[in-house]
Amino acid sequence: MVTLTQREIRQRAPLWLIGLLVLNVGLMAFSAHQDGDINRPRVLQVWVQALFSPAQGAVSGVGGSLGGGLRHLGKLNHAATENETLKRRLAEMETELRAAHTARDENERLKNLLGLQEKNDYKNVPARVIARDPSEWFNTVLLNRGSSSGVQLNMPVVTPDGIVGRVIGVSPWTAQVLLLTDERAAAGAVVGQLGASNALGAVRGLGRNGLLEMRYVSGLEPVKLGDYVLTTGQDGIYPQGLNVGEVVEFREGSATQPHEIKVKPSARLNALEEVAVLLYHPPPRTPPTETLPNLDKGKK
Amino acid sequence: MKLKIAVCVALAVLLQTTLRHFLHGLVFVDLPLIVVTYFALRRDVVMALVVGCVAGLATDSFSGALLGANGFSKTLIAYLIAALVTRIMLDNPLARIPVIAGAAALDATVLFLLHQIMGQRPMPPFVETMAYKLIGTTVAGTFIFYLLDRFFSDRARTRRQFAFRRRAARRLMRR
Numbered sequence: 001m002v003t004l005t006q007r008e009i010r011q012r013a014p015l016w017l018i019g020l021l022v023l024n025v026g027l028m029a030f031s032a033h034q035d036g037d038i039n040r041p042r043v044l045q046v047w048v049q050a051l052f053s054p055a056q057g058a059v060s061g062v063g064g065s066l067g068g069g070l071r072h073l074g075k076l077n078h079a080a081t082e083n084e085t086l087k088r089r090l091a092e093m094e095t096e097l098r099a100a101h102t103a104r105d106e107n108e109r110l111k112n113l114l115g116l117q118e119k120n121d122y123k124n125v126p127a128r129v130i131a132r133d134p135s136e137w138f139n140t141v142l143l144n145r146g147s148s149s150g151v152q153l154n155m156p157v158v159t160p161d162g163i164v165g166r167v168i169g170v171s172p173w174t175a176q177v178l179l180l181t182d183e184r185a186a187a188g189a190v191v192g193q194l195g196a197s198n199a200l201g202a203v204r205g206l207g208r209n210g211l212l213e214m215r216y217v218s219g220l221e222p223v224k225l226g227d228y229v230l231t232t233g234q235d236g237i238y239p240q241g242l243n244v245g246e247v248v249e250f251r252e253g254s255a256t257q258p259h260e261i262k263v264k265p266s267a268r269l270n271a272l273e274e275v276a277v278l279l280y281h282p283p284p285r286t287p288p289t290e291t292l293p294n295l296d297k298g299k300k
Numbered sequence: 301m302k303l304k305i306a307v308c309v310a311l312a313v314l315l316q317t318t319l320r321h322f323l324h325g326l327v328f329v330d331l332p333l334i335v336v337t338y339f340a341l342r343r344d345v346v347m348a349l350v351v352g353c354v355a356g357l358a359t360d361s362f363s364g365a366l367l368g369a370n371g372f373s374k375t376l377i378a379y380l381i382a383a384l385v386t387r388i389m390l391d392n393p394l395a396r397i398p399v400i401a402g403a404a405a406l407d408a409t410v411l412f413l414l415h416q417i418m419g420q421r422p423m424p425p426f427v428e429t430m431a432y433k434l435i436g437t438t439v440a441g442t443f444i445f446y447l448l449d450r451f452f453s454d455r456a457r458t459r460r461q462f463a464f465r466r467r468a469a470r471r472l473m474r475r
Contacts, residue, residue: 010386013345013379020353020375027357027368032418048361052314059318131317131362136327136429137411138364142317168364182364184420270324 049131049142050171056130057144122239124158124276125149127175139182139205140168141272148172149277154237156278162243162266163187163231164275175277179269180212180244181205188235189214189244191227191261199223200232203244203263210270212245214261219253229263236282304451309335309351313358328429328436330404332359334444336374337403340381341390342452352378365411366418373410377403393445400441404434 027044127145145151147170157164157177165185169176178185182205191199191214199221203212217223227247233240249262312331320327332355340348356371363370381399390396408430 009344009346013349013382016346016349017375017379020349021372024353024356024368024372024375028366028372028414028418031367032420045361045367048358052310052317052362055314056318059314129321132320132327133363134313134316134320134327134330134332134359135363135365135370135411136424136433137415140362140364142362178364184364 046146046169046171046174046176049169049174049176050146053130053142053144053171053174056142057128123279125151125279126274126276127151127157128274129272130174139165139179139185139269141165141177141179143175143177143275143277144173145277146171146173146175150279151175151277152279156238156242156280157275158242158278159267159272159275161268162245163238164267164269164272166237167277177275179205180265180267181210181269186235187238187244188232189229189263190232191217191221191223191229191247193230197221199259201258201261202235203229206262210265211248212263212265214247214263215258217253217259217261219257219259220255221259223247223250223252223259223261225250233282236285239278239280239282305339305347305351308448308451309355309358313355313362316359317362325436328432329440330407330433330437331440331444332356332370333374333377333403333407333437334400334441335448336378337381337400337441338445338448338452340378341385341396341399343382343385345379345382348378348382349375352376366415366420369411369414369418372414373407376410377406380406393442396445397438397442400445401434401438404437404441405430408433 125145127143127149129141130144131142133140143151143157151167151170153167153170155167157167163180165177165179165182167175168178180187180203184205186202186204189201189203190197191201199217201214201217203214206213214229225247229244229246231238231240231242231244243266245263245265247261248264249260251260253259309332312335316329316331336348336352336355339351342348352374353371356374357368359370359374360367381403384390384399388395390399408426412426412430
């Protein structure tokens with residue numbers, strides 16, 4: 001076996017440096033090329049994640065219990081005041097609930113009259129967030145469920161409050177999720193109820209203040225602060241009617257200029273603990289060229 | 301020794317990805333970078349390069365960043381520090397502080413530039429994030445260097461060797 005002196009090692013160091021830098025540049029180029037296609041899995045990343053996932057799950061579990069205990073202790077001070085407020089709100093809610101029951105019954109009667117079928121809820125896989133992106137530059141989280149639980153690439157991830165993001169990498173035991181607040185994430189959305197509103201657009205992450213930006217909403221559509229934003233189901237990732245958030249900033253557009261809308265996500269994306277992966281497969285789309293009526297004529 | 305270093309790197313990456321989950325401010329403390337800087341200061345250039353590359357690639361695996369971006373920046377930083385330490389004496393804990401600060405600033409800058417070059421846009425305001433990262437990493441790094449010294453420094457190794465000899469001697473005396 002050849003033993004190298006310190007001097008020889010130091011002389012060879014630039015070669016090692018160049019070699020390793022070239023390797024990293026190659027990986028970056030490959031990764032940048034891969035990121036352009038949302039249907040390509042991030043192979044190397046997901047396997048490293050899978051390797052670390054047991055340890056991360058353990059650390060996350062221990063940390064979660066400790067953090068939860070400390071948070072509960074801290075919240076005891078506010079509990080009494082909060083209790084009073086909640087009692088008042090409960091009384092208000094009961095009145096609203098009665099009104100909602102009446103509306104639901106009416107809705108069901110009308111649906112029956114129209115012969116509409118109630119849509120099925122999507123099956124979901126509950127998952128726990130075991131790790132977050134190590135850098136501030138990007139917004140991703142790691143879940144403790146993967147392909148062995150039925151999770152697939154591009155499946156939507158939600159909480160009871162609203163949508164969280166989509167799956168961008170899957171190993172058998174973990175899944176990496178791109179949060180909606182990341183600049184590379186987007187979803188088709190509508191301000192108000194789909195069908196009742198024409199304020200259609202797309203929400204995408206801003207990165208600053210955890211807000212989303214809603215683009216392409218016609219300046220002629222009525223939008224106001226506090227309006228809720230729902231998914232349209234037209235982006236091929238998220239099903240229709242999921243809660244995205246509410247309008248918190250709004251600058252009115254005109255006939256030629258779209259509205260400038262900022263949306264606060266309903267899901268608490270900075271404090272995610274439990275989420276659900278919707279086992280949703282968007283309906284297949286026919287390429288537009290195949291539906292052209294005179295396509296056959298052109299071929300002839 | 302190599303196993304210890306591997307465990308140290310793995311622990312840094314593991315804590316970096318999980319601790320942020322409980323305390324958001326910890327995102328500005330770059331634990332893998334602190335470990336890379338520490339091993340780069342130990343004058344073994346090749347080991348520093350390998351540690352930098354592995355720690356960077358492991359960090360990239362958990363990040364939405366391009367695979368290789370952290371690997372590139374941390375390898376480069378490891379080399380620069382290892383080259384610097386052969387010319388300047390940096391064994392004093394005070395002298396290490398500017399090295400950690402410089403490494404944090406350079407890491408953020410290289411990462412940002414690499415993503416710009418590759419057509420990706422990292423999100424938050426660059427200067428603000430870099431400033432927070434510089435402060436967080438420098439403060440935490442100073443304490444972590446002290447902890448790492450207890451395990452990896454030559455003095456610690458000698459102390460452990462003597463402790464073993466003392467134990468053996470005591471056993472002999474009891475007999």
